[in-house]
Amino acid sequence: MLFPQxxxxxxxxxxxxxxxxNSIFSSSPLYRQEIEVIGDVTHAKYSKRGDLYVELSQRVRSSNYSITIIFSQSAVPYVFKHCRIDSEKELLNKRWKFQGIVNFWKREAKYVVSGSSIIPLGASEIEKKKKEILKKLEKSNLLRKVEHELVxxxxxxxxxxxxxPTAAGFGDFQKNINHxxxxxxxxxxxxxxxxxxxxPGIKKALFAILKSGIDYNVVVIIRGGGSKSDLMYFDDFELGxxxxxxxRKIPVLTGIGHEQDSTIPDFVSWKNYSTPTEVSRDIxxxxxxxTDTLENLEKNITYSFTNIYSQMENLLSFNTINNIKYYLGRELINLFRTLDEDQLSINRKINQMIESSEKSISLNKLVSIQRFIEYSIKTYNQDIISTTNEIISELKSKFEISERILFSTFQELTKSSPFAAFLNNGVLVKKGEEIIDSVEKLQRKDEVKLIFKDGEADSSIEKIQKW
Structure with a gap:
């Protein structure tokens, strides 16, 4: 039956x-009659055919009403010229009076208006309300003053x-986060x-987050798809x-609007984005x-430790110290040998002088010369020995000072490193991939790995004693 009772x-x-x-509409006085309707334009775009689709919206208390007005491709230039505008974007967020004929689209069971003209009426009531809320928030010092970055x-x-849960934006958000x-x-x-x-739903969710006691790093409010006229519901002072x-407690990130739309939450959140996808990509x-910073830091620390350890090991190696002692000893031996050879040479020359002049020199004078020469030689030897001892003492003192400086420098470089014990002939303790430098990081029954200079061993913590 086509028309049931x-x-x-x-x-x-x-x-x-x-x-x-459709039969009810066709039999109504509205059928095929031109009407006038006033509202705020929240959306305007062209179809593939070139027709202009305009979404007219109105907020009444807690309800939002909207209807679509369509201008054919051929009518658009005339309408724009009459309104003195160049682009459909100039229609947005303003108040207009539209004229046209109401049609019922049977395929979508939807009423639309075939537009014939547009008459400008001034500022949008929606925008007026939003500006009033923003002014009130600014007076309460609640608007965001700094543009933040997640880093x-x-x-x-x-x-x-x-x-x-069914929003398309939530699916996009999760998909991107998994990357x-x-x-x-x-x-x-x-x-x-x-x-x-x-x-009310968003407020309830925010209070539930606080009540959960979970230390979230960020709270994300996102919305994907839906009519742009629905954005008016977000323009609320209490919500903002x-x-x-x-x-101020947990940073709130918003991805509510579209590329060219902003809502009250976008002005008061810690950081706002155009879409849920942008939020997830920035996170x-x-x-x-x-992650990259920590990995690079780990590589730099490992490289620095290896480099410092290698340098200290070379500076303080047993063979190096023994080599220094050997070279110093060899130089001292060569010095004594030279002194002995000089003394023998002097003695030979003196004996030659004595022998050549012995006949012409009186015995008393000879004895006097001999005593003088012996005294001079003795004094010369004492001076040589004293000087030699001073040189040896100074070299020994400088060597000991250098050795202390090297050891002190090594201790200073490694005292704050988690490898300090290892570098001082001790052992390095690791739990998993973490280097343990304090008993505060250990618990009984923990499995740890002990790393020595010549090997490693596994162990279990049985007792912990703090200093």
């Missing part, structure tokens, strides 16, 4: 229901996400992202005030940045 209202198919609705925060490990080198924990706190329950204050970049 009123008391039945039973339809065999969707087509019958839609045909019935200012600690590495992100735990994320609380506020969104609708990070260290995948963080993500907890979903469901909340409506459109309609009158948007603000709560997000601003919440961000991934932050995690990867810290």
């Amino acid at each position: 009123q008391e039945e209202f039973k339809f065999e198919s969707i087509q019958e229901l839609i045909e019935y609705l 200012e925060l600690d590495p992100i490990k735990k994320i609380a996400v506020i969104t609708s 990070s080198r260290f995948i963080p924990i993500v907890h979903l706190y469901p909340a409506p992202m459109q309609g009158a329950e948007t603000v 005030s709560l997000i601003a204050k919440f961000s 991934v970049n932050q995690i990867n940045y810290f």
Whole structure:
């Protein structure tokens, strides 16, 4: 039955229901009559055919109403010329009066208006309301004053996400997060992202996050898809005030709007993004940045330790010290040998002089010369021995000072290193991949690895005693 009696209202198919609705519209006084309607334009775009689709919206208390007005490709130039605009973007966020004929699209069971003209009426009521809220938030010192970057925060490990579980944006967010080198924990706190329950739902989710006691690094509020007119529900002073204050405890990131739209939460959050995908990509970049930084730091520490250890080992090696002592000893031996040879040479010359002049020199004079020469030789030998002792003493003192300086430098370079014990002929303790430099990091029954200079051993902690 195509038109069932009123008391039945039973339809065999969707087509019958839609045909019935269309018959009611066709028989109404509105059918094929031109109408006028006033509202704020929240969206405007062209179809593949070149027709212009305009979304007209109006917020009444806690409800949002919208309808689509279509201008044919041929009508667009005339309408733009009449309104004195050059682009569909100039329609956005302003108040207009539209004229046209209401049509019922049976395929989508939807009412649309075939537009014929647009009359400008001034500023958008939606924008006026948003500006009033922003002014109130500014007066309360709740607007974001600094543009933050995620690298200012600690590495992100735990994320609380506020969104609708079925939102396309949540799927995109999770997909991108899984590309990070260290995948963080993500907890979903469901909340409506459109309609009158948007603000109460988000507020409830924020309080649930606080009540959980979990130390989240960031809270993310995202919304993907849906009508742009639904963004009006986010323009709420209480919601903006709560997000601003919440961000002082846990940074709130927002990805609510689209490329050219901003809502009240975008102005008060710790950082805002255009889409959920942008939020997740920035989080991934932050995690990867810290991961790369830690890996590079580990490589630099390992290289520096190896280099310092190698230099200290060369400076303080037993063979090096023995070599220094050997060279010093050899030089002293050569010095004594030279002194002995000089003394013998002098003695020979003196004896030759005595023998050649013995006949012409009186015995008393000879004895006097001999005593003088013996005294001079004795004095010369004493001077040589004294000088030699001074040289030896000075060399020994300099060597001991150098040895102390080397040892002190080595201790100073390694005293704050987790490898200090290892470098001082001790042992290096590792639990897993972590180097243990304090008993505070150990517990009974922990399995550890002991690394010596010539090998390693596995061990278990049975007793811990703190100094």
